[in-house]
Amino acid sequence: xxxxxxxxxxxxxxxxxxxxxxxxxxxxxxxxxxxxxxxxxxxxxxxxxxxxxxxxxxxxxxxxxxxxxxxxxxxxxxxxxxxxxxxxxxxxxxxxxxxxxxxxxxxxxxxxxxxxxxxxxxxxxxxxxxxxxxxxxxxxxxxxxxxxxxxxxxxxxxxxxxxxxxxxxxxxxxxxxxxxxxxxxxxxxxxxxxxxxxxxxxxxxxxxxxxxxxxxxxxxxxxxxxxxxx
Amino acid sequence: xxxxxxxxxxxxxxxxxxxxxxxxxxxxxxxxxxxxxxxxxxxxxxxxxxxxxxxxxxxxxxxxxxxxxxxxxxxxxxxxxxxxxxxxxxxxxxxxxxxxxxxxxxxxxxxxxxxxxxxxxxxxxxxxxxxxxxxxxxxxxxxxxxxxxxxxxxxxxxxxxxxxxxxxxxxxxxxxxxxxxxxxxxxxxxxxxxxxxxxxxxxxxxxxxxxxxxxxxxxxxxxxxxxxxx
DNA sequence: GGATGTGAAAGTGTTCACAGCC
DNA sequence: GGCTGTGAACACTTTCACATCC
Numbered sequence: 001x002x003x004x005x006x007x008x009x010x011x012x013x014x015x016x017x018x019x020x021x022x023x024x025x026x027x028x029x030x031x032x033x034x035x036x037x038x039x040x041x042x043x044x045x046x047x048x049x050x051x052x053x054x055x056x057x058x059x060x061x062x063x064x065x066x067x068x069x070x071x072x073x074x075x076x077x078x079x080x081x082x083x084x085x086x087x088x089x090x091x092x093x094x095x096x097x098x099x100x101x102x103x104x105x106x107x108x109x110x111x112x113x114x115x116x117x118x119x120x121x122x123x124x125x126x127x128x129x130x131x132x133x134x135x136x137x138x139x140x141x142x143x144x145x146x147x148x149x150x151x152x153x154x155x156x157x158x159x160x161x162x163x164x165x166x167x168x169x170x171x172x173x174x175x176x177x178x179x180x181x182x183x184x185x186x187x188x189x190x191x192x193x194x195x196x197x198x199x200x201x202x203x204x205x206x207x208x209x210x211x212x213x214x215x216x217x218x219x220x221x222x223x224x225x226x227x228x229x230x
Numbered sequence: 231x232x233x234x235x236x237x238x239x240x241x242x243x244x245x246x247x248x249x250x251x252x253x254x255x256x257x258x259x260x261x262x263x264x265x266x267x268x269x270x271x272x273x274x275x276x277x278x279x280x281x282x283x284x285x286x287x288x289x290x291x292x293x294x295x296x297x298x299x300x301x302x303x304x305x306x307x308x309x310x311x312x313x314x315x316x317x318x319x320x321x322x323x324x325x326x327x328x329x330x331x332x333x334x335x336x337x338x339x340x341x342x343x344x345x346x347x348x349x350x351x352x353x354x355x356x357x358x359x360x361x362x363x364x365x366x367x368x369x370x371x372x373x374x375x376x377x378x379x380x381x382x383x384x385x386x387x388x389x390x391x392x393x394x395x396x397x398x399x400x401x402x403x404x405x406x407x408x409x410x411x412x413x414x415x416x417x418x419x420x421x422x423x424x425x426x427x428x429x430x431x432x433x434x435x436x437x438x439x440x441x442x443x444x445x446x447x448x449x450x451x452x453x454x455x456x457x458x459x460x
Numbered sequence: 461g462g463a464t465g466t467g468a469a470a471g472t473g474t475t476c477a478c479a480g481c482c
Numbered sequence: 483g484g485c486t487g488t489g490a491a492c493a494c495t496t497t498c499a500c501a502t503c504c
Binding site: 238240241275277278281291292293294 | 494495496497498499502503504
């Protein structure tokens with residue numbers, strides 16, 4: 001069994017994908033699955049799945065594969081998803097409001113417990129069942145509710161200030177929707193969500209089709225069935 | 231100069247970060263920057279920046295660094311960002327509407343030109359200055375406007391069907407907001423946007439603080455200034 | 461002098477292939 | 483027989499360090 005070897009970050013980033021897939025499979029009534037089948041379902045190799053899991057223990061049965069609900073439970077435990085994590089959102093614009101009222105967090109282990117803004121016209125208004133608070137109240141709320149996760153949903157120009165405020169209040173992990181690089185102390189984790197940056201890398205392949213992929217250049221796309229294997 | 235060596239995907243994914251940073255620096259009036267300064271600004275090493283750029287040509291001047299606006303223009307050209315890319319969105323729920331009316335696309339090279347849904351009650355309604363169309367009209371619109379990028383903003387259960395439809399219509403790159411794995415033919419690129427998956431990997435480090443990071447466990451976060459160097 | 465561009469070295473991550481077990 | 487768990491081989495990515503050039 002492979003413990004005590006440092007777990008690569010890339011493995012940790014894949015675990016939620018396994019959770020997503022296993023939850024779907026469980027909902028579909030699948031009881032057991034092999035690394036090969038799970039790999040096809042997700043789009044990774046079987047060896048990768050087995051190797052990834054080996055960092056945390058042994059969860060399968062030789063000759064049979066993995067019991068779906070058991071493996072799901074184990075990975076959730078590894079990721080700390082046996083509880084619901086409270087989060088605060090700063091920025092009550094379009095984006096911040098969408099995030100604060102998003103109903104996809106709860107079923108996957110998260111909950112927005114407070115929304116802040118610095119615009120006096122927004123403070124006091126409701127978004128979902130939360131009341132927008134003044135951003136100066138953030139430290140007190142974060143400490144009172146023991147919140148460790150902060151979501152930055154303000155314009156780029158204000159993002160660093162907000163991040164500083166969060167960190168000083170005790171936030172340990174930041175999900176950053178502002179399209180700018182945040183600087184935080186060692187030990188605080190920041191992850192960017194920037195769909196436009198992703199689009200901008202996709203266009204590289206649209207422009208350079210045929211260079212890196214074995215794609216027939218020119219002409220329109222072929223019609224017909226588009227689902228490969230599986 | 232380094233051309234004709236295959237460009238690693240990881241390099242392509244970093245280019246938009248450089249674009250973001252250079253655009254900010256340009257707006258701040260910075261004329262010239264070294265790889266060391268740019269690296270600090272973004273949070274990567276100077277060597278990485280120089281190596282990344284070397285896949286595409288020579289853009290700097292020894293002893294001086296890079297001219298900000300020139301480098302910005304070159305990377306935009308490499309990524310195909312000298313034009314505006316039309317996109318279609320499928321799914322006119324909360325998320326789809328937010329995406330369709332997001333004003334952050336235009337300044338960075340993208341534009342939503344059509345929104346689709348299969349709910350007859352939504353079809354005909356307006357979102358921003360677009361009218362929601364029936365999803366059966368997608369192929370015609372995609373071909374007529376020569377759209378290559380599709381955004382999936384439907385529930386997980388319908389995502390694969392939508393992806394198939396897009397691919398058959400000629401879409402070559404998909405931005406997938408549905409929390410499920412999409413299967414597409416060779417040569418079609420899919421990128422997932424799943425903030426919850428990112429949060430789920432962050433919790434791993436919250437639960438295992440001290441294992442992988444040199445972070446003092448226990449106790450609350452320290453107060454005081456939170457911006458390191460720079 | 462100072463910073464780029466780049467081969468070579470070091471470090472990470474993925475795949476292979478097979479012993480071991482159910 | 484079939485599939486896991488894993489050391490070893492391989493592939494990829496980052497960092498180093500320095501010759502080169504403005």
